[in-house]
Amino acid sequence: MSTAIPVRTVCPYCAVGCHLDLLVENGRVKGLEYAVDSPVNAGRLCAKGHAALEILYHPDRLQHPIQRSPSGWKPVSWDHALETAAEKIRNIVTAYGPNALAFLSTAKGTNEENYLVQKLARVVGTHNVDHCARLCHASTLTGLGPMLGLGAATNPLSDLSQSHCLFFVGSNPAENHPVAFRWVQEAKDRGARILVADPRRTPTAWIADLHLPLRPGTDLALLAAMLHVIFQERLQDDAFIARRTRGVEALRASVKHTDPTWAARLTGVPARDIVRAARMYATAPRASLIYCMGVTQHVVGTETVRACADLALVTGHVGSLGSGLFPVRGQDNVQGACDMGALSGLLPGYRPVTDREARAFFESAWGLPPGALGAAPGLTVTEMEQAAGRTVRGLIAIGENPVVTSPESRKTRESLQRLDFLVVVDLFMTETAELAHLVLPAAAWAEKSGSRTNTDRRVQWSPKAVDPPGEARPDWKIVIDLAHRLGLGQFFPYGSPEDVLEEIRRIVPAYGGISAGRLSQAAEGIAWPCPDETHPGTPVLYENHFATEDGLARLYPIEFREPPEMPDADFPYCLTTGRVSLHYNSGAMTRRSPSLFSRSPHLFVEIHPDDAAREGLRHRDRVRLITRRGSIEAQAHVTGSVCPGVLFAPFHFPQTNAITQNMLDPSAKIPEFKTAACRLEKMEGKGP
Amino acid sequence: MEGTVRERVMVRLERCVGCRSCEMACRVAHSRSGILRDAVCEEPRPLRRIFVEQAADSPAPFLCRHCEDAPCVRCCPTGALAFDEESRLVVYGVERCIGCHACVMACPFGVIQPGRGDGYVVKCDRCVGREEPACVEACPTKALVLESRFLSERRRRTAIQFVQAARGGPRVEDMLASGSP
């Protein structure tokens, strides 16, 4: 065997945190080896995990900083790039004040990088720092926070195999978290019942004992009806409710009239199935409720998340082995980015910006003068884009691609072009980078070390395997250098990610015992909260009390609201968007990985055979989708796996989000990605 | 194959105690020597066609049900497995078999297994040479019985329950709902 040494890294794609060993030989990654002894994935990898190497040495990787000039992109040195960035930022702050700046951190970065970005923003004087969790699980934070105390998964993913009933609401782990699906399959092998509520027959629904194909945007009605059945047939866990929750009467009153027949009319799911689903979930000795984008990406996202939590609490299926509530996070470190406070309204450790002691604590911890931190929350991702060019003059986007991921991308593109100064730090020349004034090359996941947190709160250390290509630098180094150039060097005395983690441990109580040394020993990482060095971590949350002030979970009443844009005469179909197993979020990495792109090269739209027949469409025909916000072209996929009247398109391609809605959830500010009234138009000629 | 219909083996789950005598008898019946003393040291070891599994807290024997519209028959690319109308059994023709194991993967009960030298796959052939299959003979608690006896037995017991109910015993619906066989 050659002298290649295996370096165990964490896969850069989804939030399961699979391990893969990179074979490194004299500074280059020669190949990939399976981490057979890893307790997380036991050597398993999905298609994206295998393709992770293809972006490391991709020819399009940005190798050196480039600056926009009249004659096109001009390569510049790092000093020149950082100097212009610092100077432009200083001008903006002096001219318009610190709140004219906005920072976009990345869920693909490590905990340390997210901590540094939000610290730089707050040290400069603004809370305008956000990241793409705003577009995925923001409603989990605003929904679960006040109810259970923390907006995170309550059990480790491996716990799913201990449940007798698994209820998936708007979640498709078979496709988006393939390796974690082994626990679900193991549960089914042991006789567990699988319930799936999803408008599509997704791979998760293939093995479901009961699939509830509900109309997009009506999850709230389904959950309300299930709660109605549970209360009516006295299937709730009265002991658990009395001992551990409060506010059950308001909930009981709110679901008094939401019987299954009412829900059947709204959701299109037969009432009999709703009753069976409620009984299956409630009577199972141990049951888990798993929800994802299908629940959170709505205008009623926060209420739907609360309905899920109500259902889990009322039936006592929280806080014990095999019984848990799982908001499945999408990206590899979106949980960590939220923990680190890269959110406009939250400081590290989920301490709200409006809380005076929290601000005082951070001002003293960071050595800022008292009153330096503003009291009002900053702008969220969607608000930043709307304010760009008006109140926001400068935007620093690290590893983010809002032109593809934000709704109404045409408006996003226009507003970003109005900015005085836009810096993008990324691996490739993404659609957003093309609009930037300055593009800095970043290091990929295997070219920087740092800690990342999975969807089940396990913090894992991913060491640096090789050096970045050309002059690319890790994000944490870029942020520290920029801070020094801005004269804020004394707030950023760090030499390596390990130093940053030491500060994080002091500031965020939940990460107290998570040191770099302990992490590299822990085979499957340490699950926060881990208050001190000796604490083994808490895989299962809320075993005896909740993280609220009085330790009790708070039940919220449910009131159903229709999705904002219902299908009507001239837009008869409901378009919903989502993920596919071969691509990843904005597609910046997966559309450049040959093994993935070759298998799924086109933007497609799934159409029910009856709808296709009515529109005169055949499989692979070119078709145009038109909504009130624009139109896109796609390839028609005629399949029986969507409900009649529902269309599905993945959002990994730049065009999709040109036609999605920009209505926001009032408290979570998360856009309504999942429903949009849409019309189909046949185009001549066969699809490619 | 004489043309008479050969009855299938049926299982009375409530009687099975998991002693696996049927497995032993099946191996011996399909061993080259046909007697236990020699079968034990034959190489390759004779394979069983019946599998007793511990399913949901009680043992249950699994054997080929000779389905009339069998997945194994439908998925065989060369037609080596066929449903024989006269004997109403699924019969395996090794000369047409290419050993692609499609049937092993398709059988929903997992009772067709790869053979070791005695044919490419091995499946219950309802003891071709015998009137009463080896497993039925060997079962101490009569959990494995032939089709006719099983059905007549079941009809008789249900009739008794109806008569008891008529005389004011437990109502039939309660018994059926409670799932007692």
Added chain:
Amino acid sequence: MRETPTRQRLIIDFEKCCGCFACAAACPEKRIAFSDQGTERRFSAPGVCSGECETCRKVCPVDAIVLEPFPLEDDECHPPALTWTLPLVRCRRCGEPFTTEKIRRMTMEKLTMLLEAPDAVSDWVPVCLACRRIEEAHRVRTATRTLPDPLR
């Protein structure tokens, strides 16, 4: 290859040749070529070839190639290059040409001899590779009743 003292003349029995790739693949100097155009496979081979090499004759599964020594001096009458074509057969399901008629017949005969079951063999040989995979997947799914019916 230097011009060796003896040369050989290729004589190919166009009736016997089944249109496989053996000779084209084996020829060290790649002088035998083939290409599929429309529903025909067009072969081309040199009329005369170098001295001792007998690769193509040895590899041909149906022994359709005969090599005769060819006097060196007689260089006025160069035997012409050989070109011949074989009809391709179309896949029963998708109509794409995928192999020659002779290869299909040869395969059918050999497999029927192997399995003594002409009807069994006849349902996969006339189908192209991609369609065989689709038909196998369909057969397996219909056999186990796991074909999906569209959501109502």
Added chain:
Amino acid sequence: MSGFLHVDFRRCTACFACETACRTAHGGGLRIQLAFVDGLPVPLMCRHCEQSPCAAVCPEHALVWDQDHGVTLLADRCTRCGLCAVACPFGVLFVDPFAQPSVIKCDLCRARRAEGKRPACVLTCPTEAITEEPHHSLRRRRLTTPVFPIAGKPPRPFQGGASRASRKRNDMV
């Protein structure tokens, strides 16, 4: 090792891990492919038939079957004539006369197994749809088949009720 890979396609979630793992392990070539029927996947690879049609039509007898390695290609005898590809009932054997290797088909990851590793697709399949050991997979299928047809009585999760001894004996098939 039983000389073939048992595929339980009902467990397959179409995540393409096997295709990409196989490509990584062999450096190219589609030795395992997902065929789709109305959107549902069926993983297809060489079945290593014992009385294999491909071996029967091979003029040079370059394809041989044996218990541990299934149908293997003897590269030195192969003349790359392509007759085996036409004979394969499942269309999972490809011959490209001018490429190297020219016969592309599943070899049960012979190189990996020589180093004591498991085949790439078996190791990386998240739901263990592909296994080397058919008896394990068949036993699991028996355990997950609804045994009790009595209405409304779901099989309670298998708690391993049998004593360790009887289960041990049961494994020694």
